[in-house]
Amino acid sequence: LAAHMRSRKLNPTGPAWALAKAAIDAGASFPDAVAQAEAVDSQVALGASRPRTHKPMEGPVKPVIDPMRVPDRSATTRPARDQPVHGALTWFPKKFGPGDMNGQGARRLLGTPNIPLTSVLVREMAQNSWDARSGNRAVRFTINLRLLGDDEVKALRSMIFTGDATGLRLGESLNKAEVWALEIADRGTKGLGGPVRNDVAVRPDQVTDFADLIFTLGAPRDVNLGAGTYGFGKTVAYRASACGTVLFWSRSREEHGIEDRVIGSAFGPAFDRDGLVYTGRHWWGTTAEDRIEPIRGQDADALANSVFDQGFDEGETGTSMLVLDPDLGIGSPQETADSIAAAALWHLWPKMVEAGAGRTQMLVETLLNGEAVSPVTPRDHSLFAGFSDCLHQVRSVQSGGSYTPLFNTSTHEVWLGKPRTLLGHLALTRYPFRAEASLEDDIAVFPGPAHHVALMRHDAELVVKYVQGEALNSPGFQWAGVFKPVADTDNSFAEAEPPAHDDWCPAAIVDKTKRRQVNVALREIKSLVADFLGPVNIGAANQATGRSVAALADELAGLMGGVHGPAPVRPPSKPGAGGSTSRRASATVRKTWSGPIANGRRLMALQVAVDGSTQPVRVRVDAGVGVEGAMDHDESRVAVLGWVPGGEVPDLTVEPVTTEPELIKGQPQWVLVDADSQVSIDVNLRVGGEQA
Numbered sequence: 001l002a003a004h005m006r007s008r009k010l011n012p013t014g015p016a017w018a019l020a021k022a023a024i025d026a027g028a029s030f031p032d033a034v035a036q037a038e039a040v041d042s043q044v045a046l047g048a049s050r051p052r053t054h055k056p057m058e059g060p061v062k063p064v065i066d067p068m069r070v071p072d073r074s075a076t077t078r079p080a081r082d083q084p085v086h087g088a089l090t091w092f093p094k095k096f097g098p099g100d101m102n103g104q105g106a107r108r109l110l111g112t113p114n115i116p117l118t119s120v121l122v123r124e125m126a127q128n129s130w131d132a133r134s135g136n137r138a139v140r141f142t143i144n145l146r147l148l149g150d151d152e153v154k155a156l157r158s159m160i161f162t163g164d165a166t167g168l169r170l171g172e173s174l175n176k177a178e179v180w181a182l183e184i185a186d187r188g189t190k191g192l193g194g195p196v197r198n199d200v201a202v203r204p205d206q207v208t209d210f211a212d213l214i215f216t217l218g219a220p221r222d223v224n225l226g227a228g229t230y231g232f233g234k235t236v237a238y239r240a241s242a243c244g245t246v247l248f249w250s251r252s253r254e255e256h257g258i259e260d261r262v263i264g265s266a267f268g269p270a271f272d273r274d275g276l277v278y279t280g281r282h283w284w285g286t287t288a289e290d291r292i293e294p295i296r297g298q299d300a301d302a303l304a305n306s307v308f309d310q311g312f313d314e315g316e317t318g319t320s321m322l323v324l325d326p327d328l329g330i331g332s333p334q335e336t337a338d339s340i341a342a343a344a345l346w347h348l349w350p351k352m353v354e355a356g357a358g359r360t361q362m363l364v365e366t367l368l369n370g371e372a373v374s375p376v377t378p379r380d381h382s383l384f385a386g387f388s389d390c391l392h393q394v395r396s397v398q399s400g401g402s403y404t405p406l407f408n409t410s411t412h413e414v415w416l417g418k419p420r421t422l423l424g425h426l427a428l429t430r431y432p433f434r435a436e437a438s439l440e441d442d443i444a445v446f447p448g449p450a451h452h453v454a455l456m457r458h459d460a461e462l463v464v465k466y467v468q469g470e471a472l473n474s475p476g477f478q479w480a481g482v483f484k485p486v487a488d489t490d491n492s493f494a495e496a497e498p499p500a501h502d503d504w505c506p507a508a509i510v511d512k513t514k515r516r517q518v519n520v521a522l523r524e525i526k527s528l529v530a531d532f533l534g535p536v537n538i539g540a541a542n543q544a545t546g547r548s549v550a551a552l553a554d555e556l557a558g559l560m561g562g563v564h565g566p567a568p569v570r571p572p573s574k575p576g577a578g579g580s581t582s583r584r585a586s587a588t589v590r591k592t593w594s595g596p597i598a599n600g601r602r603l604m605a606l607q608v609a610v611d612g613s614t615q616p617v618r619v620r621v622d623a624g625v626g627v628e629g630a631m632d633h634d635e636s637r638v639a640v641l642g643w644v645p646g647g648e649v650p651d652l653t654v655e656p657v658t659t660e661p662e663l664i665k666g667q668p669q670w671v672l673v674d675a676d677s678q679v680s681i682d683v684n685l686r687v688g689g690e691q692a
Contacts, residue, residue: 004030008038019159019302023088036088036158089264089284089303091163092292096277102270115502118328118336120236122343123501125321126362127462129186130351132209133360134317137188139351143344144183144309144367145326145337153179155306156324160247160264160284167268167280173243173325180333182240182323185310191252191317192261196293210294214248214265214283238267242327245282248294249304250319251312258317260301263294309370333368341366341373349378350454350461350482353388359395379406380596382434383450386480390427390454391461394484397425398458406597407431408680410532414483414524416517423521424485426453428532432594433478449478453525455504456482458490465503469529476592479533483525492517585613587685590668593649597677604675605650608685609668616662617687621671626682637679641672 001020010020023033094100115123126141133139148156157174165171173179190209195202198211238244245266252259264284271278283292295303305311308320330336344364345352351362366373378384389406396403397411409429416423433449451471455464461484472479485493492514496504504522509515587610595603610617623640624631642656650670661669675681 001030001033004034005037008034010034010038019088088159089162089262089295090287090292091161091165092283092285092287093163093166093271093273094279094281094283096270096279100279102280115500116328116339116343117236117240118330118339119343119347120500120502121240121328122340123347123462124236125184126344126348126351126364127460127501128213129189129319130362130460130462132186132189132191132319134188134190136360138355139189139360139362140185140187140365141348141362142183142185142310142365142367143340144185144370145333145340146181146183146309146367146369147333148179148181148307152307155303156247159303160307161245162284165245165266165268165282166273166278167271168245168266168282169243170245170266170324173241173245176325179324180326182326183309183320184237184323185308185318185320187312187316187318189318191319192248192250193252193254196261196296197291199291210250210252210261214263214294235267237321237323238265240326240328241323242325244268245324247284247307247322247324248319249300249308249322251317253317258315259296260298260304261294261296262300262304263292337366337368337373345374345378345381345384347463349384349387350391350456350463353378353391383478383480386429386431386450386478387454387482389429389431390480390482391484393427394425394482397427398484398486404678405429406677412528414521414528416520421489421517422486423489423517423524424458424483426481426483426525426528428453428479428481428529430472430477430479432592433476434594450480451478453481453483453529455525456484457493458485458487462501464493464497464501467525470533472533474592475590476594481525481529481532483521485521489517493521585617585687586611587617587619587663587687589685591648593670600677602675602677604673604681605644605670606673606683607646607650607668607670608663610663610665610687612665614665616664618660618662620660620686621673622684622686623673624682626680631682631684637676638681639674641674643669643671646670 001024002017005017005020017037020033020037023036024030028036122143125143129139129141153174156179161170161174190207192210192213194207194210196210198208198215202208237246243266245264247264248262250261252261262285264282266282268280268282270280285292285294287293294300304320307322310320312318326336328336328339330339344366348362348364352364353361355361378388386407386409389409392403393405393409393411395401407429409427411425411427414423414426415421449471451469452466453469454466456462457464469479469481492509492511493504495509495511495514496506496518498505498508504518506515506518506522509518587608589606590609591607593605593607595605606621608619608621610619621640622631624633624638626632642658643661644650644652644654644656646669650672656672663669673681673683
């Protein structure tokens with residue numbers, strides 16, 4: 001064998017030698033063994049670089065070094081092995097035994113979630129990574145939909161997914177003209193550590209992450225305040241694969257030092273073979289007696305680097321998964337990547353917002369062949385800016401920290417009456433909406449302005465669901481809310497979640513006290529939202545004719561943070577005697593528009609129209625800082641810039657006219673107001689010198 005390798009200019013040492021020996025042990029001829037080792041050796045064992053598409057995302061996490069480089073492990077003490085470990089993996093199908101579950105049945109453990117498969121995949125994988133976070137480092141979570149190269153596919157066929165794999169569509173998937181994979185990776189996490197078998201007793205303080213994820217179904221939650229309760233959500237990775245097959249590469253810190261582990265796993269239908277019945281669960285690793293274990297150490301590192309795109313920095317731990325032949329029922333790779341990116345924003349935005357004291361941030365990135373897809377932060381998004389503000393507010397209340405809200409966000413305690421128990425906190429806010437930034441084209445959940453409360457758990461901060469409320473009547477504005485239970489009641493809400501963690505179902509809770517806590521919380525949230533919206537939706541009459549400016553001033557006071565208390569409400573003047581044209585006319589605001597905050601300022605626009613007169617009417621706008629019972633004219637904080645034309649939106653390409661315009665019925669104009677983002681605004685309209 002060594003002579004054959006030298007004839008092909010291969011060194012009969014290290015990973016190349018192990019790969020060739022493994023092929024010989026499997027019955028291959030010398031030329032075939034050398035050919036298999038040569039394919040992997042050219043990419044990994046000799047350190048040759050192949051093109052890498054992944055670009056590490058910016059942030060506080062150190063960038064990933066060249067994943068093709070095999071780190072120097074000479075200083076690491078390796079565990080003694082009873083048998084040689086080779087580079088190729090061995091197929092291990094599970095025979096049926098007492099209590100075993102059919103593989104197809106196990107795939108259905110997730111039930112029928114209320115959300116798309118893409119959303120379930122993103123939520124479950126991200127939460128697993130979050131629960132595995134290590135220390136206070138930011139967690140980097142990446143989903144890369146990528147087309148596998150020829151050498152990667154060859155390595156998967158010949159060195160990893162060996163054997164017949166009866167009942168799976170694995171061969172069909174790996175023989176396609178184009179083989180795609182979802183590579184899901186987390187860094188800043190502890191990896192899959194602990195024993196590599198689940199049939200041996202462990203110490204109470206010993207982690208069992210590897211065995212729980214790879215071998216055990218229904219493992220109980222072992223992370224305090226974590227999201228996972230059933231351990232069934234992990235099956236979503238197999239459901240996302242057309243062949244039900246996933247390859248795992250983990251690097252964890254064990255008692256002897258950092259260790260690489262690689263194992264393949266699959267769920268398929270039960271099958272008969274040589275007179276025996278098999279469950280349909282498959283693994284690929286190294287066999288030990290009547291069980292399967294992962295390949296470990298340098299062999300695992302070399303083999304993983306032949307198929308995974310993202311590697312590990314020196315001393316870094318974490319987990320990578322390769323979901324083969326992904327099928328999310330969407331369409332083209334671009335459409336699939338866009339859907340994953342949208343689902344990540346929709347469900348993971350709480351983990352993406354800036355971390356406060358004692359919290360860890362998750363850096364979420366969706367890639368298509370290594371290129372970022374639609375990067376955006378919740379704070380800068382038209383819909384999620386309000387949700388982000390609410391979450392910061394709830395965090396500050398529950399942690400005792402401080403936060404200056406971007407909007408005029410209010411926080412409410414949610415209580416159980418008897419026994420008096422604080423259940424959680426609900427934050428609510430009103431804020432501007434830009435129609436062009438709607439999620440209507442990104443996620444088919446709700447189009448248009450936000451009018452929902454995001455429910456999430458205390459520490460997990462994974463959006464369980466959005467509870468819909470009544471939308472605001474005012475064009476250009478929306479509202480959002482966030483509810484989180486306190487730590488003491490979080491477990492009650494955990495027990496209300498189905499396996500997909502996409503709802504709170506109080507009826508499923510056995511404990512009466514916990515069931516009552518969740519029921520009361522949901523009822524109180526609904527009541528608080530109704531009170532919050534009550535003063536704003538002022539009835540059908542005003543919807544037909546436009547909002548009064550005084551009512552709009554109240555609403556603007558609730559949109560801008562800083563100065564608390566409502567703007568003064570002034571009733572419209574009564575028409576005077578003599579039938580004066582100006583006194584019969586009235587001015588209303590038909591639409592509003594708000595620009596983004598920049599350098600602490602915001603540009604507001606009000607579309608003003610006149611009614612009650614067919615003659616031109618002069619309209620004056622008076623704006624200032626709203627204080628209790630009065631208006632403070634401070635042009636450094638609130639200033640009227642002038643008037644511009646426009647239809648649905650103001651025409652910002654023209655210079656504002658500062659003189660008071662004469663408006664004609666049916667021909668509204670926009671008035672621009674420049675304001676400090678940290679003050680409340682009071683606005684008055686006057687028609688012909690009289691207040692409208």
